[in-house]
């Protein structure tokens with residue numbers, strides 16, 4: 668805790684990532700704290716394969732491409748990024764603010780809250796299995812597509828994300844099977860049509876009863892829902908795609924002014940606490956739009972307002988094109 672950052676940003680979604688880059692542009696000493704194992708927030712966790720059409724300057728890009736572009740941009744000023752580091756609370760501590768996390772405490776002169784929809788956690792497989800298989804045979808995200816090449820893959824889930832993953836893995840994996848508890852899939856009609864005309868084998872209506880380690884992989888024992896025959900699938904990898912649950916109840920413990928669980932901010936994105944700002948999906952103000960573009964616009968205002976408060980002596984051009992980077 669010897670070090671005091673200029674700005675600690677809570678939440679490494681698209682808005683927190685852009686704020687961390689922009690703060691670097693303003694020569695701030697930045698700490699970015701992300702509760703999960705990956706940066707990127709909702710686009711990375713919920714819709715990697717879906718096209719986004721309303722990010723300025725891009726004709727279209729999917730959630731994964733947006734995360735990759737933001738990661739490249741973020742790397743320019745090398746902020747201190749801590750993954751798997753969930754902020755539990757923070758409080759004024761003399762001149763500074765102390766943030767407590769599951770990975771220790773940090774000190775900063777100011778805070779930007781960019782916690783979006785809240786702390787994410789993947790919905791767990793409710794079947795019995797040895798959790799030592801997590802990250803080896805049983806997965807909740809796909810951090811590296813290459814590791815799935817020529818693998819026999821089973822995907823559990825029936826929503827958009829499960830279907831997107833089945834279609835994305837089909838050309839790479841040796842085989843892809845989907846397990847869903849209903850006969851119908853909940854995905855976009857066009858995605859469901861692509862799925863039905865693909866080589867992905869559909870196992871419906873089935874639930875996963877348990878998963879056993881086997882020679883060279885795992886056995887996935889399926890429990891029929893109605894009238895179907897019992898089945899066992901053998902696979903190298905199981906991807907559980909039951910979506911993510913998000914929880915923004917944490918905000919209630921942070922002494923912030925809230926309106927329907929959203930943080931109330933002023934025109935500079937200040938909260939009711941000194942040098943604590945908030946941006947992105949976590950906030951509310953009249954006509955707030957929960958869009959990536961809005962969050963990207965809020966980030967520079969918050970950062971510039973903080974820098975004017977904590978480093979009023981620093982003069983820098985407003986336009987990045989006038990900076991020697």
Ligand SMILES: Cc1cc2nc3c(=O)[nH]c(=O)nc-3n(C[C@H](O)[C@H](O)[C@H](O)COP(=O)(O)OP(=O)(O)OC[C@H]3O[C@@H](n4cnc5c(N)ncnc54)[C@H](O)[C@@H]3O)c2cc1C
Pocket residue numbers: 677678679680681682683700701702703706707708709710713714718719720721752753754755781782783784785786787917946947948949957958959960962
């Ligand atoms: C299916 C879907 C499609 C969408 N399509 C579009 C679209 O086409 N265009 C568009 O503009 N928007 C779209 N959105 C909305 C867009 O994704 C959000 O507006 C955007 O992700 C908000 O970014 P954010 O950084 O504020 O929050 P989030 O993306 O929610 O990221 C918040 C991050 O904070 C982390 N976090 C939370 N609490 C803590 C804590 N206590 N400690 C540390 N880390 C924490 C979370 O783990 C997460 O990574 C879509 C959303 C969904 C679900």
